[in-house]
Amino acid sequence: xxxxxxxxxxxxxxxxxxxxxxxxxxxxxxxxxxxxxxxxxxxxxxxxxxxxxxxxxxxxxxxxxxxxxxxxxxxxxxxxxxxxxxxxxxxxxxxxxxxxxxxxxxxxxxxxxxxxxxxxxxxxxxxxxxxxxxxxxxxxxxxxxxxxxxxxxxxxxxxxxxxxxxxxxxxxxxxxxxxxxxxxxxxxxxxxxxxxxxxxxxxxxxxxxxxxxxxxxxxxxxxxxxxxxxxxxxxxxxxxxxxxxxxxxxxxxxxxxxxxxxxxxxxxxxxxxxxxxxxxxxxxxxxxxxxxxxxxxxxxxxxxxxxxxxxxxxxxxxxxxxxxxxxxxxxxxxxxxxxxxxxxxxxxxxxxxxxxxxxxxxxxxxxxxxxxxxxxxxxxxxxxxxxxxxxxxxxxxxxxxxxxxxxxxxxxxxxxxxxxxxxxxxxxxxxxxxxxxxxxxxxxxxxxxxxxxxxxxxxxxxxxxxxxxxxxxxxxxxxxxxxxxxxxxxxxxxxxxxxxxxxxxxxxxxxxxxxxxxxxxxxxxxxxxxxxxxxxxxxxxxxxxxxxxxxxxxxxxxxxxxxxxxxxxxxxxxxxxxxxxxxxxxxxxxxxxxxxxxxxxxxxxxxxxxxxxxxxxxxxxxxxxxxxxxxxxxxxxxxxxxxxxxxxxxxxxxxxxxxxxxxxxxxxxxxxxxxxxxxxxxxxxxxxxxxxxxxxxxxxxxxxxxxxxxxxxxxxxxxxxxxxxxxxxxxxxxxxxxxxxxxxx
Numbered sequence: 199x200x201x202x203x204x205x206x207x208x209x210x211x212x213x214x215x216x217x218x219x220x221x222x223x224x225x226x227x228x229x230x231x232x233x234x235x236x237x238x239x240x241x242x243x244x245x246x247x248x249x250x251x252x253x254x255x256x257x258x259x260x261x262x263x264x265x266x267x268x269x270x271x272x273x274x275x276x277x278x279x280x281x282x283x284x285x286x287x288x289x290x291x292x293x294x295x296x297x298x299x300x301x302x303x304x305x306x307x308x309x310x311x312x313x314x315x316x317x318x319x320x321x322x323x324x325x326x327x328x329x330x331x332x333x334x335x336x337x338x339x340x341x342x343x344x345x346x347x348x349x350x351x352x353x354x355x356x357x358x359x360x361x362x363x364x365x366x367x368x369x370x371x372x373x374x375x376x377x378x379x380x381x382x383x384x385x386x387x388x389x390x391x392x393x394x395x396x397x398x399x400x401x402x403x404x405x406x407x408x409x410x411x412x413x414x415x416x417x418x419x420x421x422x423x424x425x426x427x428x429x430x431x432x433x434x435x436x437x438x439x440x441x442x443x444x445x446x447x448x449x450x451x452x453x454x455x456x457x458x459x460x461x462x463x464x465x466x467x468x469x470x471x472x473x474x475x476x477x478x479x480x481x482x483x484x485x486x487x488x489x490x491x492x493x494x495x496x497x498x499x500x501x502x503x504x505x506x507x508x509x510x511x512x513x514x515x516x517x518x519x520x521x522x523x524x525x526x527x528x529x530x531x532x533x534x535x536x537x538x539x540x541x542x543x544x545x546x547x548x549x550x551x552x553x554x555x556x557x558x559x560x561x562x563x564x565x566x567x568x569x570x571x572x573x574x575x576x577x578x579x580x581x582x583x584x585x586x587x588x589x590x591x592x593x594x595x596x597x598x599x600x601x602x603x604x605x606x607x608x609x610x611x612x613x614x615x616x617x618x619x620x621x622x623x624x625x626x627x628x629x630x631x632x633x634x635x636x637x638x639x640x641x642x643x644x645x646x647x648x649x650x651x652x653x654x655x656x657x658x659x660x661x662x663x664x665x666x667x668x669x670x671x672x673x674x675x676x677x678x679x680x681x682x683x684x685x686x687x688x689x690x691x692x693x694x695x696x697x698x699x700x701x702x703x704x705x706x707x708x709x710x711x712x713x714x715x716x717x718x719x720x721x722x723x724x725x726x727x728x729x730x731x732x733x734x735x736x737x738x739x740x741x742x743x744x745x746x747x748x749x750x751x752x753x754x755x756x757x758x759x760x761x762x763x764x765x766x767x768x769x770x771x772x773x774x775x776x777x778x779x780x781x782x783x784x785x786x787x788x789x790x791x792x793x794x795x796x797x798x799x800x801x802x803x804x805x806x807x808x809x810x811x812x813x814x815x816x817x818x819x820x821x822x823x824x825x826x827x828x829x830x831x832x833x834x835x836x837x838x839x840x841x842x843x844x845x846x847x848x849x850x851x852x853x854x855x856x857x858x859x860x861x862x863x864x865x866x867x868x869x870x871x872x873x874x875x876x877x878x879x880x881x882x883x884x885x886x887x888x889x890x891x892x893x894x895x896x897x898x899x900x901x902x903x904x905x906x907x908x909x910x911x912x913x914x915x916x917x918x919x920x921x922x923x924x925x926x927x928x929x930x931x932x933x934x935x936x937x938x939x940x941x942x943x
Contacts, residue, residue, distance in 0.1 A: 203227065203249050206318040207288025209295075211267035212247070214255065219245060220268060270348065271295035275389045278302060287390055296348050298392040304375060305382050307336055325378070329372040337369035345608045406452045412438045417462045420475040422720065432459045455697070497928065503558050504720035506634075507607040508646035509580065511572040511617055515654060517662040518687050519682035520545040520569050542563065547663055549687055551653065552580035552617075554610070556603070557645045559715040560704050562695045563603040567688040572617040578625055581610070582736050585726040595692035599701065603716060605723035609634045611643055628735040629727055656694045733787060734804070738776035743788075745769055750788065750807055751780065753817075754824055757786050757807035761798065768794050777804070783820050784813035 205435075206212065206221040206229050209795030213219075219231035221241050229252070233243035255261035266272030266284070269292045276284055277300075287295065310316040311332055312324070316535035322328045345351055355365025372376070378392070384451050405413070416434045420426060435454060444449040472481045547569045554564030566580035568815050585606060592601040608630040612618035618633075626633045636643055657663050662680035682690065700713040727735065745766045749758040759765075765774075765788075777787040787804040795803060812820070 204252055205229070205289075206263065207265060207272075208291060209266045209269035209272050210288070213262040213264075214245075214247075215260065260715070269290070269295050271299045274299050274347070276300065277308075278543055279389060285391065287393060290393070294394060296344075296350075298389050299347075300340075300344055300352070301378050301392050302382075302389055303340060304336075304370060307340065308332060308375065308379065319404050324376060326372045329375055333369060333372065334374065340369070341367050347530050365624065367882075381702050392831055400735050405454070405458075408442060409439065409452045409454055412442070413459065417459065417466065420463055421466060421470045425475050428460050428463050429456075431463065432456045433461060456699040501558055502721040503716065504556055504563070504605045504723055505608045506557045506611060507554050507563060507609070508557060508611045509552065509554045509564070509577065509618070510613065510643065510646045510650075511550050511576065511615075511651070511910045512650045513548050514551050514657065514687075515664045515666060516548070516657040516660060516682070516687075517546045517664055517676050518549055518569070518682050518684040519680050520547050520684045546662070546677045547684060549684055550576060551691065552576050553646065553649065554580055554584050555646050555649055556607075556716075559719060560645065560649075560707060560712040561603045561700060561716050562883070563605075563607075565688075565695065566693060567684075567691060569684045572615065574619070574621040576616055577612075577617045577622045578736060581622070581625060582732070585732065591692055594695065595689040597693050598698040599696050599713065601692075604726055606726050607631055608724070611636055613643070625735050629731065652699060653691075653694075655698075656691065674916060730787075730804075730806070733779050733785075734777060737787065739775055739777055741775045742773045743776050744773055745788075750774075750776065750786070751821060752776065752786060754813060755782075755783060755809045755820070757788075757809045759788070759805050759807045761801075761805060764797070765790070765794075768797055776807075778817075780817040782813065783815045784809060 199659070205224060208221055208223075211218055212221065212231055218234040220222055220234050222230045222232045222239075222244070224230065225246075227249050229247040231245040231247055233240045233245070235655050252261065265288065266276060268583070271292060272284065272287065272295050275287065275295065275298060287298070290298075307316075308322065308329070311318040311322040314321045323331045341352060352367040353371075355368050357364065378556045381391045412435055416438070417901070418432050420428070420431050420433075439452060439454070446452070469481065469485055472484060476484070521923070548567050549567050550572050552566045552568075552572070553562060553566075555561065556563050564582075564584035566576055566583060568576045569580075570576070585604065587604055588601040592599070606629065610623075610626060611634040623633055660682050662676055663674075664676045665674070701711050703709045704712055704715075709717075726732075738750065743752065745762060747763075747766065749756050749762055751757075769791075772791070775789045777789070779785070785806050786807045788807050790798055790803055790805060792803075795801075796803070815823075
């Protein structure tokens with residue numbers, strides 16, 4: 199004979215041999231029990247309690263079942279029902295039991311108000327007005343009761359139409375409370391009447407099979423590349439049902455509601471719809487699991503601190519005011535057009551932020567801000583901040599914490615944009631840092647892509663937020679409300695990174711702060727490059743410089759080196775290239791041609807030339823000083839003019855008097871000489887362009903002698919012309935000088 203079947207409630211506590219268990223469902227004729235330690239359920243230990251074993255333990259009094267032990271709501275309902283068996287509620291979870299207890303509390307309090315109990319002097323009737331007044335007076339008290347009883351708040355009210363106010367927490371309407379009272383009266387005050395009956399709702403399996411086939415066919419066609427709308431699907435179904443109903447009697451005609459069709463569409467798998475609407479590639483990117491990301495660089499050792507740094511740029515969602523007019527001509531056309539549209543004496547821009555972040559510790563190790571478009575220069579500036587000490591920058595931004603994240607990374611991962619190509623790529627090579635291009639998939643650079651969402655917290659603090667798109671911005675006048683200066687935005691971002699972001703628990707670090715993760719990392723860091731390597735990598739290259747006897751001149755500054763004479767001797771007329779540091783004009787690097795490096799052993803490919811009194815002077819300061827120097831020279835020139843010009847005037851008069859005394863003709867061209875030269879040039883021009891007369895007369899015979907054509911007037915070898923030369927010239931009357939006859943034509 200089979201043992202009596204006994205089903206345990208999900209909130210019961212089962213004690214066997216002093217060990218506590220909690221039911222976790224039933225499988226066949228076996229109850230599944232999970233071990234409870236300190237009122238916490240462990241998912242690792244599961245005990246099977248069959249009906250036969252339960253009967254044996256019950257008869258031996260070795261098992262104890264405490265009904266509803268793990269649900270305070272179940273115990274409260276049992277006390278309200280005066281110990282009545284609540285087996286119909288034993289399979290419900292604690293959240294559902296709390297809802298039932300909450301409904302019972304509402305009904306109990308209204309009955310007290312209806313009968314004038316519990317201090318209610320005026321009895322409430324079951325009219326809509328009285329019940330509405332009762333709910334308005336009691337909903338806050340019952341919410342406090344619920345919070346104090348169960349330690350949690352009620353969920354907010356259901357979504358309402360736009361323009362209506364949503365309830366901050368759930369409470370019934372007058373009609374809902376009346377229905378609860380009627381259910382409780384009909385169920386003889388048993389809480390089980392509030393048991394959810396979701397399994398009996400809906401229109402399951404009641405659709406005509408002929409309609410089902412049509413609906414399934416057209417609903418499946420919703421997942422097509424045409425991206426049709428649900429109303430299109432319903433129209434197609436209506437068309438097929440119209441043809442079907444023509445063959446059916448009037449009493450058997452079928453139909454379907456549009457809301458039912460929409461429910462069928464919502465049951466389609468989202469991946470099926472995205473595959474049709476977005477295509478295979480985008481669907482794969484959307485649903486493919488990301489996993490833990492990159493965990494190793496070489497495939498052997500795990501990824502460590504500063505092994506991989508990801509860099510990217512972002513146009514920040516905040517308008518800033520640009521006050522420096524000297525950089526306005528270099529802005530993009532869009533920024534200039536926006537300034538003209540505002541018609542104000544200010545320019546608002548969206549700055550470009552370039553960030554470098556360590557993948558392992560999530561620390562920001564490099565930062566740069568510029569009002570211009572993304573460029574290789576901005577990317578190089580962000581890379582430069584990675585390998586230099588940023589303590590001074592943090593203090594300048596008035597940060598309370600420090601910024602010790604400085605090292606030479608093993609590799610830098612960027613996208614393939616122009617801002618991370620060319621000069622930026624060459625700079626990484628000079629620093630001996632590998633440049634990684636993961637590809638177009640942004641998930642391969644997930645750390646930096648997700649970080650820019652963190653910067654939006656700062657954008658929400660200041661006025662003038664641009665938002666991600668115009669739809670999200672709405673009518674908010676972002677440009678007019680810009681308040682932060684573009685020159686100050688960098689320091690604001692530094693303060694946000696150093697004091698806010700680095701000390702906020704990070705979900706990817708298991709709740710650890712990035713600052714703590716950096717200091718807990720035990721791997722040794724590659725030291726940042728020295729001053730020479732940084733100057734070679736980030737300096738400006740200038741070609742065609744001459745090595746003079748006193749050194750090299752660059753921007754009116756003289757740079758010298760002990761070996762400059764030796765270098766000049768081997769160079770000859772050749773020129774060299776130099777590398778300058780815009781942030782420090784104190785020294786330059788002078789490149790040694792490859793064929794001369796053997797003459798400079800131990801100096802490498804560059805010599806460091808230094809200038810006196812220029813250590814720490816920036817390029818901007820030096821250019822400004824040069825402008826002041828030129829301004830001083832101009833002032834000195836004007837101040838010396840009265841003496842210099844008077845002396846020159848006196849000397850000119852003395853020279854003119856000396857010429858006259860010596861009888862020397864004036865070397866200044868007179869007006870008569872100029873006119874004579876102009877007339878001669880005009881005469882020569884007329885001769886050059888005039889037409890010569892055409893030869894005329896009979897042709898000459900072939901026996902023309904040597905003297906027939908005339909006598910030479912050239913000077914003979916003895917240098918004297920023979921007399922009578924001109925008279926011997928033939929006259930035009932002697933005949934034609936044309937040597938060609940008629941036979942030659």
